[in-house]
Amino acid sequence: MHSATIEKFARRKGWQIIATHPLSGGDIGKAFKIRTSQQNYFAKIYLDTNAREMVKAEQRGLERIAACQCIAAPTVHGIDSLHPEEALIVLDYVEPATPTQRSWERFGRELANLHRNTSVYFGSVKDNFIGLLPQSNQSLRKWSDFYREQRLRPQVSLAKSQGLLDSHDLKKMDRLYMRLSNILCDEKPALLHGDLWNGNFLVDGSDCPWLLDPSSYFGHREVDLAMTRLFGGFSEVFYASYAESFSLAPNWQERIEIYQLYYILVHLNLFGKGYLGSVRKILDRYSR
Numbered sequence: 253m254h255s256a257t258i259e260k261f262a263r264r265k266g267w268q269i270i271a272t273h274p275l276s277g278g279d280i281g282k283a284f285k286i287r288t289s290q291q292n293y294f295a296k297i298y299l300d301t302n303a304r305e306m307v308k309a310e311q312r313g314l315e316r317i318a319a320c321q322c323i324a325a326p327t328v329h330g331i332d333s334l335h336p337e338e339a340l341i342v343l344d345y346v347e348p349a350t351p352t353q354r355s356w357e358r359f360g361r362e363l364a365n366l367h368r369n370t371s372v373y374f375g376s377v378k379d380n381f382i383g384l385l386p387q388s389n390q391s392l393r394k395w396s397d398f399y400r401e402q403r404l405r406p407q408v409s410l411a412k413s414q415g416l417l418d419s420h421d422l423k424k425m426d427r428l429y430m431r432l433s434n435i436l437c438d439e440k441p442a443l444l445h446g447d448l449w450n451g452n453f454l455v456d457g458s459d460c461p462w463l464l465d466p467s468s469y470f471g472h473r474e475v476d477l478a479m480t481r482l483f484g485g486f487s488e489v490f491y492a493s494y495a496e497s498f499s500l501a502p503n504w505q506e507r508i509e510i511y512q513l514y515y516i517l518v519h520l521n522l523f524g525k526g527y528l529g530s531v532r533k534i535l536d537r538y539s540r
Contacts, residue, residue: 292345303339307331309380313466322365324462348454355459360493367473369443374398376469396433407517424539437501441470450485478511
């Protein structure tokens with residue numbers, strides 16, 4: 253089935269496929285390197301009831317980042333679908349290399365430049381996805397309102413419906429909601445990657461950083477930095493370069509966990525109660 257989808261796309265483009273190689277990684281689909289007589293391409297096939305909308309959202313995110321001309325994102329060569337629960341996106345293939353100090357410094361500067369792109373509202377004109385889950389981007393003017401209503405509440409509601417949070421957890425969430433405007437720091441909306449863990453970027457052999465698989469919207473730039481801290485894999489050189497390029501509000505490190513809460517709730521909803529202890533630890537800290 254997967255090869256048929258790729259072959260159909262290649263025929264439509266007039267490409268002659270030499271070889272197709274499966275690649276590792278990816279929780280929600282299958283990835284392939286496509287060798288053609290012209291160049292190499294990266295293909296990802298989403299497998300989900302929302303597959304068609306997911307590839308459209310990824311295309312929008314990559315094209316939005318590329319349009320800023322401040323950090324590299326792979327060119328999207330198109331999307332396609334043969335079946336309701338299978339959709340394909342094809343990008344330039346970027347050969348990964350080991351990050352160096354130079355590439356980390358460049359990454360910090362270029363992410364800061366991405367975050368300088370701003371908007372009147374927090375959110376986006378289109379909803380998108382975070383992993384397999386829908387992500388609402390209804391526009392709001394106040395950041396604490398957006399983070400509460402468009403990020404935390406939908407995930408908490410889903411977790412409640414799945415029996416993953418109990419009444420004590422929900423009471424603590426209610427207390428946190430009331431405190432958010434005092435905890436969070438106001439800034440102009442910044443264009444975010446939106447899911448910036450270490451699997452969603454790479455550097456090439458010329459030390460150029462590339463952003464992959466965005467869940468992009470206009471939010472608070474501390475969100476992207478908090479996500480880089482959640483699973484690790486980012487050099488301290490990256491953070492120093494970012495801060496030198498675009499200074500952060502005082503005590504931003506104190507807000508890391510409040511932004512990680514959103515992503516941990518996503519993991520709770522996708523993968524189960526193994527993440528519940530982390531949710532409760534953050535709630536205990538911020539809901540007092």
